Amino acid sequence: MDLKELDSKYIAGTYKRFPITAVSGKGSVIVDDTGKEYIDMGSGIGVTSFGISDDTWKQAVIDQLSLIQHTSNLYYTRPCIELAQMLCEKTGMKKVFFSNSGAEANECAIKAARKYASVKYGNDRCVIATLHNSFHGRTLTTLAATGQDHYHELFTPLTAGFVSFDAGDMSVPEELCKAGTLAAVMIECIQGEGGVIPLDPEFVHALSEFCAANDVLLIVDEVQTGNGRTGKLYAYMNYGITPDIVSTAKGLGGGLPLGATLLGGKCENVFAFGDHGSTFGGNPVVCAAAISVLSRIDDALLADVRKKSAFIFDSLSGASGVESVSGMGLMIGIKTKKAASEVVAGCIEKGVLCLTAKDKVRLLPALNIDDELLKKAIDIIKEVCEN
C-alpha cells in the first residue's frame, strides 16, 4: 500500500491533506518524496517561524536534547524559567503557565479568568464573551469559545458559560456585565481561521476601556498572531492595548509543541498549587527552542517582517484575479476571483504551498523568508490567480 492508502486506513479521518508527502527541507523550501521543491508560504500553520531545519534553532534543540529531554514539573529546569522571564520582560505580563498547544493555552486563560471572577465576585460571574467568526481551539471548552456554530454541531453539550457576539457590538458585553455574569472577553486581534480579518481599532479600544472600567478580564488569543507574525511581537501591540491575559502557541516553539498563557498584574497570583498543571508543559527541549525563536524576534527582524509585508500587499493589491488583500505583517488573506482551493491547487502544481482561511488564500510564511524566494512565490501566486 502506498502512504496515501495507509493514511486513510490508519489515521482518523479528521484531515483533508494536500497530495504531497513532505520529507525534508531547509528554510522556506520543502522537498517531497519525489524530490520536487516547494516554496513554503504557510510554515505549517504559522509554526516554523524561522523555516525548516534552521541552523540556530536546530542547535538550540540539539544542545538541550543532549543535556536532558524531560523532567516533569516536579523539578526546576533552566529553559522554562528563562523563557518565562523573557516573555514577561518583553510584554510586561507577570507570570506564565506553559502547556503544549493553542487550545490548552486558551483553556488555561479561561480557567484563570473564571477563578479570578469567582473568588472576587462569586460563582455567577463565569461567562466568557467571544466574537462571532472567532476560532479558539478544538477541545470542548475552546470549541464553546469558538463563535462559529458549524464547529459545534454533533459535539453538544459543550462547556456552558460562553456567549458570542458581533465585533463592534458593545451591547452584548454591556448587558452581561449589568447582569453581573461577565467574567472576561476573549478576542483575536486578527481573526485567523475566520478569514484573516483584523478587528477595527476603535472597537478594540472601546472593548479594552469597557473591560478595565468593569474589572472584566480582557483575554487576547495570540495563538496565531503572536511571536512576530503581525510585525510586532504580539498583535495587541499594534492596537496599543494592555490585555489581562495573553495566550500564544503556534510560532513560539518554531516547530515544537508549546503553548503559553501570560498572566498580567490582575491575575498573576490567581493560581495556587494544584489549580492547573500539565505533564509535558514547559518541556526543556521545547522551551530551549522557544528561547532561540524569541531572542531573534528583535526590532530589526520585526522591521523586516513589515517590509516583506508591504512588498506582498503592494504586489497583490489590484493584481488581476485578486479582489482584496487583508491582514498584517506576514499574516495575509487574499480574496481571489477563483475559489481559494483552486488557487492553492494551482500553486502546488507550480511549487508553492499556501493555506486557506474560509474563502481566502492565506499566507503565513517564515518570518525570515528569503526576499528572492518570497518574490518568486508571489509571482507564482499572481500568475495562478490571473489564469
Ligand SMILES: *Cc1c(COP(=O)(O)O)cnc(C)c1O
Ligand atoms: C490554531 C489556533 C488555536 C488552536 O491551537 P491548537 O494548537 O491547534 O490547539 C487557537 N486559537 C487560534 C487563534 C488559533 O489560530
